Amino acid sequence: MAGVDQPGFKGRTSHMETELSYKRKPSTVSEMQQKKFSHLERKAYKRKIREEKLLAEMRKQKAIRKEKEEKEKAEKEQKELKERCGRPYTVAIAVPGSILDNAQSLELRAYLAGQVARAAAVFNIDEIVVFDENYNAKQDASEFSGLRRSDRGNTQLFHILQYLECPQYLRKAFFPYHKDLVHAGLLNPLDTPHHLRETDASEYREGVTLDKPVKSGKGAYANVGLKKDVILNMAVPPGQRVTVKLTEQTTEKKNLRGEVVSPSEPRETAGLYWGYTVRLAGSLSHVFKSSPHPGGYDLTIGTSERGQDVSSVDLPRFNHAIIVFGGLKGLEASVEADDATQTDDPSEIFQHYVNVCPKQGSRTIRTEEALLIAMSSLSPKIKWAHAGQTS
Amino acid sequence: MAGVDQPGFKGRTSHMETELSYKRKPSTVSEMQQKKFSHLERKAYKRKIREEKLLAEMRKQKAIRKEKEEKEKAEKEQKELKERCGRPYTVAIAVPGSILDNAQSLELRAYLAGQVARAAAVFNIDEIVVFDENYNAKQDASEFSGLRRSDRGNTQLFHILQYLECPQYLRKAFFPYHKDLVHAGLLNPLDTPHHLRETDASEYREGVTLDKPVKSGKGAYANVGLKKDVILNMAVPPGQRVTVKLTEQTTEKKNLRGEVVSPSEPRETAGLYWGYTVRLAGSLSHVFKSSPHPGGYDLTIGTSERGQDVSSVDLPRFNHAIIVFGGLKGLEASVEADDATQTDDPSEIFQHYVNVCPKQGSRTIRTEEALLIAMSSLSPKIKWAHAGQTS
Numbered sequence: 001m002a003g004v005d006q007p008g009f010k011g012r013t014s015h016m017e018t019e020l021s022y023k024r025k026p027s028t029v030s031e032m033q034q035k036k037f038s039h040l041e042r043k044a045y046k047r048k049i050r051e052e053k054l055l056a057e058m059r060k061q062k063a064i065r066k067e068k069e070e071k072e073k074a075e076k077e078q079k080e081l082k083e084r085c086g087r088p089y090t091v092a093i094a095v096p097g098s099i100l101d102n103a104q105s106l107e108l109r110a111y112l113a114g115q116v117a118r119a120a121a122v123f124n125i126d127e128i129v130v131f132d133e134n135y136n137a138k139q140d141a142s143e144f145s146g147l148r149r150s151d152r153g154n155t156q157l158f159h160i161l162q163y164l165e166c167p168q169y170l171r172k173a174f175f176p177y178h179k180d181l182v183h184a185g186l187l188n189p190l191d192t193p194h195h196l197r198e199t200d201a202s203e204y205r206e207g208v209t210l211d212k213p214v215k216s217g218k219g220a221y222a223n224v225g226l227k228k229d230v231i232l233n234m235a236v237p238p239g240q241r242v243t244v245k246l247t248e249q250t251t252e253k254k255n256l257r258g259e260v261v262s263p264s265e266p267r268e269t270a271g272l273y274w275g276y277t278v279r280l281a282g283s284l285s286h287v288f289k290s291s292p293h294p295g296g297y298d299l300t301i302g303t304s305e306r307g308q309d310v311s312s313v314d315l316p317r318f319n320h321a322i323i324v325f326g327g328l329k330g331l332e333a334s335v336e337a338d339d340a341t342q343t344d345d346p347s348e349i350f351q352h353y354v355n356v357c358p359k360q361g362s363r364t365i366r367t368e369e370a371l372l373i374a375m376s377s378l379s380p381k382i383k384w385a386h387a388g389q390t391s
Numbered sequence: 392m393a394g395v396d397q398p399g400f401k402g403r404t405s406h407m408e409t410e411l412s413y414k415r416k417p418s419t420v421s422e423m424q425q426k427k428f429s430h431l432e433r434k435a436y437k438r439k440i441r442e443e444k445l446l447a448e449m450r451k452q453k454a455i456r457k458e459k460e461e462k463e464k465a466e467k468e469q470k471e472l473k474e475r476c477g478r479p480y481t482v483a484i485a486v487p488g489s490i491l492d493n494a495q496s497l498e499l500r501a502y503l504a505g506q507v508a509r510a511a512a513v514f515n516i517d518e519i520v521v522f523d524e525n526y527n528a529k530q531d532a533s534e535f536s537g538l539r540r541s542d543r544g545n546t547q548l549f550h551i552l553q554y555l556e557c558p559q560y561l562r563k564a565f566f567p568y569h570k571d572l573v574h575a576g577l578l579n580p581l582d583t584p585h586h587l588r589e590t591d592a593s594e595y596r597e598g599v600t601l602d603k604p605v606k607s608g609k610g611a612y613a614n615v616g617l618k619k620d621v622i623l624n625m626a627v628p629p630g631q632r633v634t635v636k637l638t639e640q641t642t643e644k645k646n647l648r649g650e651v652v653s654p655s656e657p658r659e660t661a662g663l664y665w666g667y668t669v670r671l672a673g674s675l676s677h678v679f680k681s682s683p684h685p686g687g688y689d690l691t692i693g694t695s696e697r698g699q700d701v702s703s704v705d706l707p708r709f710n711h712a713i714i715v716f717g718g719l720k721g722l723e724a725s726v727e728a729d730d731a732t733q734t735d736d737p738s739e740i741f742q743h744y745v746n747v748c749p750k751q752g753s754r755t756i757r758t759e760e761a762l763l764i765a766m767s768s769l770s771p772k773i774k775w776a777h778a779g780q781t782s
Contacts, residue, residue: 104576104577105498105577107496107498107499121753122748122756122764124750186496191753192754356767357770359770361511361516361584362581372763372764373763374767375764376767377768379750380702380768
């Protein structure tokens with residue numbers, strides 16, 4: 001603007017600019033241009049400037065307040081969305097590994113483990129506990145934390161469950177050849193949301209960190225089952241399984257970028273079923289004692305044909321539920337075998353002891369059948385208990 | 392008695408006995424003994440006899456009436472018991488035989504058929520319909536009653552289901568060697584109430600009629616899985632499967648005795664689950680058209696993840712229900728393949744089209760899993776619909 005170029009005024013303006021730390025309106029400058037500056041006029045001008053400065057500061061504060069409010073509103077919306085779409089609670093199941101020992105062939109043994117994995121996937125189970133139903137504390141008193149050399153059924157079930165939960169593109173990295181997995185190729189895939197194909201679009205992906213040199217302080221590379229590797233936002237040693245939140249779905253660059261997040265984030269924020277963890281428990285009591293949740297399970301359900309008719313059971317809202325299944329001899333046998341439990345009556349151990357199939361037409365219900373039958377009855381009750389939190 | 396032996400009196404007494412057809416009280420005879428019989432005395436005596444005869448007749452009629460009343464009361468009680476304990480309705484399921492063709496090995500193929508049989512037994516299913524989901528009426532227009540040479544899956548499923556339903560002690564009589572049954576020994580037993588051991592006590596038993604000579608008009612022999620054969624109340628050609636109601640549980644004689652009854656009697660009168668029948672249907676429409684019930688099925692339910700949430704469905708009271716399951720491609724594929732159905736929308740074919748597993752954690756639910764999941768959700772609704780009829 002022409003007026004600003006006048007000699008004797010440029011310096012001042014720039015002085016004032018520095019002093020005020022804001023850009024004056026060009027109109028003010030134009031007014032001043034047309035004046036002769038007397039002492040009084042200068043004084044009045046200075047006052048005017050002060051007033052303007054005050055007004056500007058007020059406007060600035062208002063803008064900051066507004067920005068803060070908008071940010072808070074967005075955060076609140078985000079939180080509400082999370083509460084609406086996410087699932088804050090977890091559901092675990094516990095099964096005795098001995099069920100595998102009743103299978104009629106090696107192929108059917110593996111298939112049975114596959115059935116347990118499938119049932120867990122269909123019903124969004126977050127944790128599977130494989131427990132030893134024959135554990136006897138007296139016989140194994142010296143044992144550390146209740147974990148002992150389990151029989152073959154427990155370890156094989158544990159092994160196959162982990163294998164099936166792992167996305168296909170990561171199996172080579174985590175599951176070298178093992179005799180437990182010989183028939184795993186025959187098993188039905190879980191087809192869960194975290195078992196993604198290369199062409200699937202997903203904000204979250206499971207990955208393995210790679211042994212690939214990166215600049216120091218520059219994170220790590222991970223294979224998440226896409227053509228391009230992902231550069232992570234933090235350094236992770238190679239060979240680790242990570243849950244990655246992709247910050248972009250496509251890129252022109254050589255690599256994608258992503259953040260390492262908790263494996264529970266897809267469930268908590270988006271309500272996505274993100275597979276299950278597997279845990280071995282040396283006895284029925286260690287199913288509860290060694291819970292991964294700091295407060296343990298706050299809802300425990302045992303299943304038995306001697307339990308209460310499931311249709312008459314209402315479940316309370318909970319954070320972490322566990323549903324325990326017996327083996328061939330029922331939960332009664334597990335309770336009796338476990339000397340750490342102070343009773344032989346399973347109904348005393350669980351908050352709810354339910355019969356999931358009243359009037360059954362067969363004398364026995366197999367554990368792999370009971371899983372589907374029980375979860376089918378309990379799922380609506382679980383959803384109902386959390387109604388309002390989840391849609 | 393001494394008096395009866397007196398000469399000249401014996402004949403009369405015996406005459407009177409014949410005339411009156413009832414045994415006089417010995418006291419009367421004793422009285423008569425001590426008398427000289429004049430003409431008047433004889434007249435008075437005859438009158439007395441007539442009066443006694445009348446009284447006796449009245450007593451007899453009263454006894455008959457009482458007996459009749461007791462019988463009616465017993466029948467009424469029996470009827471009430473039947474209504475209380477029996478199950479008047481039937482539940483059928485229909486599955487496509489093609490599900491076997493997706494199995495990964497011959498052993499698992501047989502195992503899958505076993506899973507269908509087990510699910511049926513656990514949930515008291517009375518009929519299993521194996522249907523051809525690939526049937527195309529246009530391609531097979533010349534076919535008689537829609538039954539055509541089914542693919543291998545349909546016949547093998549049919550075969551294994553029949554084999555598993557048959558009590559073990561009858562299998563030798565009804566199931567000669569067949570390649571479809573090669574792996575049947577690996578399958579889990581159904582353990583239903585009609586699969587009885589020799590030591591089990593049961594009013595009803597399944598049997599096979601024997602080729603063993605009987606006197607003409609004397610019924611037939613049957614093997615019902617007990618040490619002794621049973622003589623039936625009617626002639627049945629040898630080699631037939633019969634449901635036998637034993638009239639005695641033990642006997643000193645060489646054979647037990649029993650009545651041939653309808654296979655539905657144990658269900659209808661005692662509420663016992665008595666196995667299932669198996670039927671092949673050439674297409675989805677023949678599942679309904681060829682119903683064994685004169686009026687067809689009066690409740691039809693289709694299952695699909697595109698159906699209505701099962702928890703919001705109420706079932707009406709029915710006589711004969713059928714629940715239809717799709718194969719790998721869902722019921723939609725079966726409806727599309729079947730030109731006899733006037734629509735491609737399965738929800739138009741069924742009274743209820745339900746999603747038995749809302750929010751499933753796996754992209755697909757296998758048919759053998761859907762059976763257990765669906766029946767677990769529907770069973771309480773079925774019982775509820777008949778509440779008051781069954782306890």
